[in-house]
C-alpha cells in the first residue's frame with residue numbers, strides 16, 4: 001500500500017490511522033500541483049492510496065474507511081449499522097462543512113478575501129455545533145475512530161487562520177486530548193519536520 005501525502009495536509013489523517021492500526025505503508029511525499037503527481041492522481045490532490053492490487057483510491061472518507069476495514073482489529077470504525085452511519089455522518093461533516101467550506105479556504109493562498117470572509121462567517125455555526133457535541137467527550141463516537149484522525153487534522157489548521165479555537169473551549173480540550181495520543185503525536189512530529197524542511 002502506498003500513501004501519497006503532503007506534510008500537514010488532510011492526508012495526515014490516514015497516517016494517524018495507519019499508526020493507530022500499527023500498519024505499515026509506503027509514505028510518499030508529493031506536491032499536489034506537480035505535473036508528475038497528476039500521473040498518480042489526475043485530481044492533483046492528496047491523499048491518494050494505491051492499494052496492493054495497484055488500484056487507486058481517492059477521497060479522505062473512502063480512504064479512511066478502507067484503512068479501518070483493512071485492519072479491523074484496530075477498531076477504527078464501528079461495525080454495527082448505526083455506528084457506521086454515525087461515522088459517515090461525521091466524515092461527511094468534516095469533509096464538506098469543515099474541510100472544504102471553512103478551513104480549506106482559509107489556508108488556500110489563492111482564495112480571494114471575499115471567500116475567506118465567507119468561510120469565517122460559515123465557521124461559527126459549524127463550530128458551535130461541533131463544540132456542543134464534543135462537550136465532555138474525548139472522541140466523536142464511543143471510542144477513537146478514523147473520524148477523529150480527520151477532525152484533528154483539519155482543526156490543526158486553525159492556527160494559521162483567523163479562527164481562534166479558544167472561543168470553543170470544548171473543541172480546544174478535544175484537540176488537546178487528541179494531540180496527546182501517541183499516534184497523533186508521532187504523525188504530527190514527523191509531518192511538522194517535513195513541513196519545516198519545505199518552508200526552509
Ligand SMILES: N[C@@H](CCC(=O)N[C@@H](CS)C(=O)NCC(=O)O)C(=O)O
Nearest residue numbers: 009010032044045046047059060061
Ligand atoms: N475531496 C478530497 C479533497 C482533498 C483535498 O482537498 N486535499 C488538499 C490537501 S488537504 C489538496 O490536495 N489540495 C490541492 C488542490 O486541491 O489542488 C478528499 O476528501 O480527499
